[in-house]
Amino acid sequence: MQTNIPAHILATDAGKEANRILRSCVHCGFCTATCPTYQLLGDELDGPRGRIYLIKEMLEGGAATQATQQHLDRCLSCRDCETTCPSGVEYAHLAEIGRDMLAEKVKRPLKQRLLRYILIKILPYRQRFSLILALSRLFKPFLAKNMQKNIKNSKNKLKFPETRENKRKILLIEGCVQPLLSPEIDVAAAHILNRLGIATLRTHMPQCCGAIENHADAKAAGLKRLRANIDAWLPFIDDGVEAIISTASACALEIKEYGYLLRNDPDYAEKAARISAHAKDIAEILRDEDLSAFALPSPKRIAFHAPCSLQHGQKLNGLVESILSELGYTLTAVQDAHLCCGSAGTYSLLQPELSTQLRDNKLASLSAGQPELIATANIGCLHHLQGHHLQSGANQPVQHWLTLLEAKGNATDD
Numbered sequence: 001m002q003t004n005i006p007a008h009i010l011a012t013d014a015g016k017e018a019n020r021i022l023r024s025c026v027h028c029g030f031c032t033a034t035c036p037t038y039q040l041l042g043d044e045l046d047g048p049r050g051r052i053y054l055i056k057e058m059l060e061g062g063a064a065t066q067a068t069q070q071h072l073d074r075c076l077s078c079r080d081c082e083t084t085c086p087s088g089v090e091y092a093h094l095a096e097i098g099r100d101m102l103a104e105k106v107k108r109p110l111k112q113r114l115l116r117y118i119l120i121k122i123l124p125y126r127q128r129f130s131l132i133l134a135l136s137r138l139f140k141p142f143l144a145k146n147m148q149k150n151i152k153n154s155k156n157k158l159k160f161p162e163t164r165e166n167k168r169k170i171l172l173i174e175g176c177v178q179p180l181l182s183p184e185i186d187v188a189a190a191h192i193l194n195r196l197g198i199a200t201l202r203t204h205m206p207q208c209c210g211a212i213e214n215h216a217d218a219k220a221a222g223l224k225r226l227r228a229n230i231d232a233w234l235p236f237i238d239d240g241v242e243a244i245i246s247t248a249s250a251c252a253l254e255i256k257e258y259g260y261l262l263r264n265d266p267d268y269a270e271k272a273a274r275i276s277a278h279a280k281d282i283a284e285i286l287r288d289e290d291l292s293a294f295a296l297p298s299p300k301r302i303a304f305h306a307p308c309s310l311q312h313g314q315k316l317n318g319l320v321e322s323i324l325s326e327l328g329y330t331l332t333a334v335q336d337a338h339l340c341c342g343s344a345g346t347y348s349l350l351q352p353e354l355s356t357q358l359r360d361n362k363l364a365s366l367s368a369g370q371p372e373l374i375a376t377a378n379i380g381c382l383h384h385l386q387g388h389h390l391q392s393g394a395n396q397p398v399q400h401w402l403t404l405l406e407a408k409g410n411a412t413d414d
Contacts, residue, residue, distance in 0.1 A: 339358070
């Protein structure tokens, strides 16, 4: 794609990067076929190619409007288009550049600004989010019935296994909301790894990976958080951990992006690259291990929802499915498995109507094969899908795939 970006924009890091990405696009339109929002809305500007044109026009001096912002806001950043693109266009990186420029040029309506402010001031902070959860549980009896179903009771404190002096060590990043909403996931991971002879180390400090702020008009705060995380995690690398892992595929993807996000930071570029080089999804660790202790004695029918951050972002499509299949799980066919469930970080809160449509379509596809349960690999997808099931009374439970393994292996080896 030919570009005509003014020299003063090309002189900036963002301008150079945007120009590089734009020039790799041949505007073939293959991406529109797999874009979830284009399939729902049928508008060229709500597909990757249309959004690329909008960003290009803005970079070349065209108008930046609230309509432009709306079309970019509707993007899920699912990266399905990147999986489809024959030219390797880094659409997600371009979209972030476009959003950052728009945030400077176009002032959002007050309601939108307030919602984003609340999200970035609460979700990344575990103590603040914990207080909100406690208040919601306190007032649960006074809420409408459909709202009550979305508020879970607090869970008993779960116990991580004793840290052994294993030769192999990994650093587990617990994140911000997952320890409060589904603490059993990380505990299950630690037990599984412990049984495999891998010690799970933790920082014992609340840590958001930075994704919430980076994707909600708070890039400066997000990058500041990345630098703080890097400072906290590098000593573990120096001490010999073989990987930095997350059991949330979206967080694992964000940590893998640290090197890219801080590539132009003279003080942190090299450090960030080291972090990204050690970042792994837990599935990448388990695929090379002997998991026979977690095998089923008889097949069990499940549907697996591969989060976009796993299959499109990390390019690990089919990895968890292959692990589960080898362990005796029968995976039912899922039509349009490449499509997003609509969770997409804070998308379900910022774009509730589109998110709900995507979720309902996804659940219909997941349930079509009549599985005994639905498994996934990301905390956001998990609770997004669970929320509908709790309201509708659907039969199949939704859980994280690691809790399946931990329950089967009875890996409570304290």
